[in-house]
Amino acid sequence: MPTLQQLRYLVAVADQLNFSRAAEICNVAQPTLSMQLRALEERLGARLVERNRARVSLTPLGREVARRARTVIDGIEDIREVARRGDPEAPQAALRIGVVQTVGAYVLSVAMPGLRAAWPEMRINVREEHPETLIRQLLEGVFDVILLGDELRRDDVEQVPLITEPMLAVIPAGHRLAGLAEIQPSELAGETVLAFDGGPALRRAVTRLCSWTGARLARDYEGTTLDTLRQMVATGMGISLLPALYVRSEVLREQLVVARPLSEAALTRQITMVWRRDAPRRRSYAAIAAAFRESLMPWHADPLHRQSDSAS
Numbered sequence: 001m002p003t004l005q006q007l008r009y010l011v012a013v014a015d016q017l018n019f020s021r022a023a024e025i026c027n028v029a030q031p032t033l034s035m036q037l038r039a040l041e042e043r044l045g046a047r048l049v050e051r052n053r054a055r056v057s058l059t060p061l062g063r064e065v066a067r068r069a070r071t072v073i074d075g076i077e078d079i080r081e082v083a084r085r086g087d088p089e090a091p092q093a094a095l096r097i098g099v100v101q102t103v104g105a106y107v108l109s110v111a112m113p114g115l116r117a118a119w120p121e122m123r124i125n126v127r128e129e130h131p132e133t134l135i136r137q138l139l140e141g142v143f144d145v146i147l148l149g150d151e152l153r154r155d156d157v158e159q160v161p162l163i164t165e166p167m168l169a170v171i172p173a174g175h176r177l178a179g180l181a182e183i184q185p186s187e188l189a190g191e192t193v194l195a196f197d198g199g200p201a202l203r204r205a206v207t208r209l210c211s212w213t214g215a216r217l218a219r220d221y222e223g224t225t226l227d228t229l230r231q232m233v234a235t236g237m238g239i240s241l242l243p244a245l246y247v248r249s250e251v252l253r254e255q256l257v258v259a260r261p262l263s264e265a266a267l268t269r270q271i272t273m274v275w276r277r278d279a280p281r282r283r284s285y286a287a288i289a290a291a292f293r294e295s296l297m298p299w300h301a302d303p304l305h306r307q308s309d310s311a312s
Contacts, residue, residue: 002040002044004072006040007072009036011070048065067141095123096125097144098138098142099127099128100129102196107245109249110245111162114295119288138274145288148274156277156278158282160293161270163299166266167242167244167268168242168262169239170229171257172258185209191215191239192216193239194239195217195219273292
């Protein structure tokens, strides 16, 4: 049978796709790691890792074995945590969170203080990835939970909605709409709307809004960051519809752009926390999601009022 250490080496190589970095993470010499992986392949009678001078990759079987190895390692770590703390429902010592870029920093800046207060000893590791990568790596066990800007409809995951976040119109400070307290959707007629990749549901809603109001939707910039879109708005390239928590974090202190709510047909996105349905700590993740929801609740209830307070 494979040893636990061999499984750890395989997971490290799967994460890093580099033998030197994997050996460094595992705190062993690279020849030792390579030798143990070959021994693992011999025990299983199958090739798991493809090695050449250009790159390191896992075979399809290697990826599946690595996924299952993560489950084994997580289960053993879970047993250790339960034994150490004496509480099977206590969250683990380290929480690995994957986030999409348009959610991560802005949601975490609001939710993290409450999470730290509830579980001060828990180490939190956060990494940003594209949605498709986040979902794949969640299922592979790279992440414990992920934060998405859209609902995920799969039978093998559980998800909890954290906040229904409004989209606010971000416009140049000297724009004809900047003096309005709220923007009627009809006022968007003829405007160029710079879109960001907020997920399929939001993309459809923005498309419908632009079609209904007569605005021109510019999709050329969907791959850019929210900061880049804000800067493009500041130079007069168009207006954008950006998440309220991002507006709170970055736009309110900006002098070249302003944010205004839409008075009708407001656009929103659903931010969700997702974890594997078979995760050993799924009940703990539900408690963590509840802590996120509590921290975000004021912004869900009245984000515009809170933003005004923070700006004053």
